[in-house]
Amino acid sequence: MSAGQGDRPALAGGTPVRSAFLPFFRPALGAEEERAVVEVLRSGWLTTGPRTLAFEGAFARLAQVRHAVGVSSCTAGLHLLLRAFGVGPGDEVVTSPITFPATANAILAAGATPVFADVVPGWLTLDPTAVKTAITQRTRAIVAVHLAGWPCEMDALGALAAAAGIPLIEDAAHALGASYRGRPAGALADAASFSFYATKNLTTGEGGMVTTDRGEIVPRLRIERLHGIDVDASQRSDRGYRHWEAVAMGFKYNLTDFEAALGLVQLERLPALLAERRRLDARYRERLSRLAAFEPLGGPGAAQSAAHLFPILVQPGALHIDRDELLGALLAENVGVGVHFRALPLHRFFQTSVPTPPEAVPVALSSSARVLSIPLFPGMSDADQDDVVEALARIAGYYAA
């Protein structure tokens, strides 16, 4: 890069790379999704019903598992799974500090204590060595968070869980489309929970799906997701009547047919959406390889990423501005940004509710201060992407340490 006037970052008084703001994310919803939702409206069956059953079946086939249970969110799915595996008060659950609060909140909601284990440098997923150290007599489960589309090191984590006799659960919120040794996310552990929140690889606005081959937990999942009654909403019909019975304490965690209808359309489109995500991901990697200041997040060699997000780590000592100033500099260029994630032990709530000694999670803490995500979504153009790279190049050149 030349250091001419035109290359001065917008934050330092230059002209922004883009005149129009590039959002961090824009959902890919079209006419087919609209039609599917209108059909549900006109069908007279709004909540969990035939479309939910169809979506569960299609999702189970895609994830190569025997069972899929539609739920209202990934968080709800994690909560139900922990309960179904018998996790409760007095128990510990080992998980990643680099995640959304939902992962730890589901553990707290089950009455258990989250234990944060450190992450692998450059991948920011659970480090099996750290997990091994974190496991105690009280550990009753491991929740592995696949980050940004990259699966965790599942062979090693699975071996640790098996040795301890505890379930391994995937937080697969970022991982729809990912695979590890040729097996899809959702089929890499005892069970998994996916998110269909607005920004995820497949969206139904809100929603989630639990996948598992462990058939023995499925009845409890189905009962607890809907009020603890013995008739699943998908089996209710508008003809006839039979008594339903409350058989357990339950929640209101069901998926609606609106959401399932959107999900069925999005599942059809998923291969094309994933291909576009992966094309953009590879293009970023190729172009950013020329900028030594930034290291794209990676994962195990045996894995294929779902290319959900594109986090980059600022190399230590590369810039004389910090990550938060870098976020500001990108926004000044009209480029949207995100952070995935600030380590949970740094958040006010978790400082008091889950006190974690800094020396237990050094990689998480140092990476947390250096990580940021740049836009990646189907529908962004190559020119949009070139603008992001150009903005990073200007900033890296001007603020080089």
Ligand SMILES: *Cc1c(COP(=O)(O)O)cnc(C)c1O
């Ligand atoms: C989005 C997200 C969740 C929560 O998903 P919901 O469907 O909104 O409950 C959980 N874990 C991770 C890593 C996430 O990014």
